[in-house]
Amino acid sequence: MALRHAVLAALLDGEYSGYQLAKAFDVGVANFWHALPQQLYAELTRLEKEGLVAGRQVIQENRPNKRLFHVTDAGRAELEEFAAAVAKPSFIRDDLLVKVQVADRIGTASVIEQLEERASAAEAKIELLGKLLRQLRGDADEEEFLRRGERIGPYLTCLRGIAFEQGHRDWCLRIATVLRERRTTHAER
Amino acid sequence: MALRHAVLAALLDGEYSGYQLAKAFDVGVANFWHALPQQLYAELTRLEKEGLVAGRQVIQENRPNKRLFHVTDAGRAELEEFAAAVAKPSFIRDDLLVKVQVADRIGTASVIEQLEERASAAEAKIELLGKLLRQLRGDADEEEFLRRGERIGPYLTCLRGIAFEQGHRDWCLRIATVLRERRTTHAER
DNA sequence: CGGTGCATGTAACCTGTTACATGATTGT
DNA sequence: ACAATCATGTAACAGGTTACATGCACCG
Incomplete structure (x- = not known):
């Protein structure tokens, strides 16, 4: 699996909603990964189901409610395991x-x-x-x-x-x- | 579609078998694309079915027979169309x-x-x-x-x-x- | 007798992309 | 009025990876 670690890495610095993450993936995180919003929502759902991230509902007025996610201890452990494993070589594809x-x-x-x-x-x-x-x-x-x-x-x-x-x-x-x-x-x- | 044009581009310079192409994809062509042998065999079959490449059987002694492929006129036309179309931006994913x-x-x-x-x-x-x-x-x-x-x-x-x-x-x-x-x-x- | 090179594939699975869907608020 | 921003998804499809399968020849 691949995107999951990029998401965990991006989420390490604080709480983000799917929407905010999608933006982060267009600037800072874009240096090492790229993903469409739909992918991020799907990945966040999966990560939450596996207990690697946790979300909390934030009720807002004047704009849609949102869910802010943060990395759990299990998520941090998963990241460490990932960092220790050998990385497959990267290549251009253009x-x-x-x-x-x-x-x-x-x-x-x-x-x-x-x-x-x-x-x-x-x-x-x-x-x-x-x-x-x-x-x-x-x-x-x-x-x-x-x-x-x-x-x-x-x-x-x-x-x-x-x-x-x-x-x-x-x-x-x-x-x-x-x-x-x-x-x-x-x-x- | 994506790999198909990389294959056509690699095949422009001469005749190659799937096996030889796989090797080319590990050196020269690796600068812009990467593909596993299975993918190449599958892609060559598809390209041949669509008439973009043509293959000829070469009977060998002491080693397995092989099929050498070359780009057809239709294939060249496909490449030109591709080159004229807008390319989607590339990104690192590492x-x-x-x-x-x-x-x-x-x-x-x-x-x-x-x-x-x-x-x-x-x-x-x-x-x-x-x-x-x-x-x-x-x-x-x-x-x-x-x-x-x-x-x-x-x-x-x-x-x-x-x-x-x-x-x-x-x-x-x-x-x-x-x-x-x-x-x-x-x-x- | 075992590994490497030549030569070709199938099948199952995982990942990523495209298209579609909804709905309120704020700025021009 | 219209576009952009916030906010979240589903469904179908295209593309890529992993695992498995076969078989001969040559070299040590």
């Missing part, structure tokens, strides 16, 4: 790379456009994550924060997220340039 | 990042080990891909090859693969160091 692989055999125009869109998206994400980093470390500088900070986990994963997006952006721009230049110097098929 | 996110809340020893193992694995992959790059571009230097090379698609995806692995390796080593240093300066829980 449609855009498939397209680049064949870009010189088929039309390149659309691929170039998509590369540039991706680069902008990556850029936006880099800025977003940069802000998150600054927010997480507060006043301290990075070295200092990493040595003595209380909660560095999210910071560390965020660093990977930024590096990934930077690599992605640089590659997209480079490849777009290469393909563009070939269009002008080669006969287009 | 157990190890989940573990790092919670590393400061649970035991770190096992996580540090896993980070260092990953770093070695990444290092090995970097070397492998580096050789692949040199092989692909032959005598030319990179700039020259990218301007005038015949088949640059695999080279371009390989570049992304290397950058990804380097980023992964650097991050793993950095995080392992950070966590190690905290172990000596903080009281371990």
Whole structure:
């Protein structure tokens, strides 16, 4: 199982409703996992049934009631077991790379456009994550924060997220340039 | 559908059997996709039924017969359609990042080990891909090859693969160091 | 005699995605 | 009026993983 641990990890820092979790999965947690709201609601239900998280109903006025979940001791134990087990290697799985692989055999125009869109998206994400980093470390500088900070986990994963997006952006721009230049110097098929 | 285009892309350069494809998916193609042999056999059967690839039986002595597949015109058309359509954004999905996110809340020893193992694995992959790059571009230097090379698609995806692995390796080593240093300066829980 | 490589699959299961469904409140 | 935000799900389907199955040739 997979999503369950990402949920437990995201839930470690406090109480969240399914709705709030879905948002967290679009920013901070997005560095290591991605999930749709429906999946999260389903997973939370399952986790609660197994006693790894517990929820409490919060009655609200002027907006729908919600259930806030937190990790139980059993959930924490499950996480520790997971962390100790060997992780399967990760890999990229990206449609855009498939397209680049064949870009010189088929039309390149659309691929170039998509590369540039991706680069902008990556850029936006880099800025977003940069802000998150600054927010997480507060006043301290990075070295200092990493040595003595209380909660560095999210910071560390965020660093990977930024590096990934930077690599992605640089590659997209480079490849777009290469393909563009070939269009002008080669006969287009 | 997803795997089908990765298979078509991998098959663009020549004839491969399911078995050979499975190996290709462990090296070059691994930069953008990953699949188990069973999946490939199943996908090839489906693709053949739809006329996107065609196979021919090769009778062998001293080893099992095999079927070599190649992309048909319909398959090429399918690929072009795919390349023109918008790609959904990609994301990381990595157990190890989940573990790092919670590393400061649970035991770190096992996580540090896993980070260092990953770093070695990444290092090995970097070397492998580096050789692949040199092989692909032959005598030319990179700039020259990218301007005038015949088949640059695999080279371009390989570049992304290397950058990804380097980023992964650097991050793993950095995080392992950070966590190690905290172990000596903080009281371990 | 046992392991590795070649070569191909089936079946059951787990996970993730898409489409659909509901309903109040707040902001433009 | 219309869109966005809060809040929660169900159902059908597509895709991926794990386990199991077969069989010959070659090397040590």
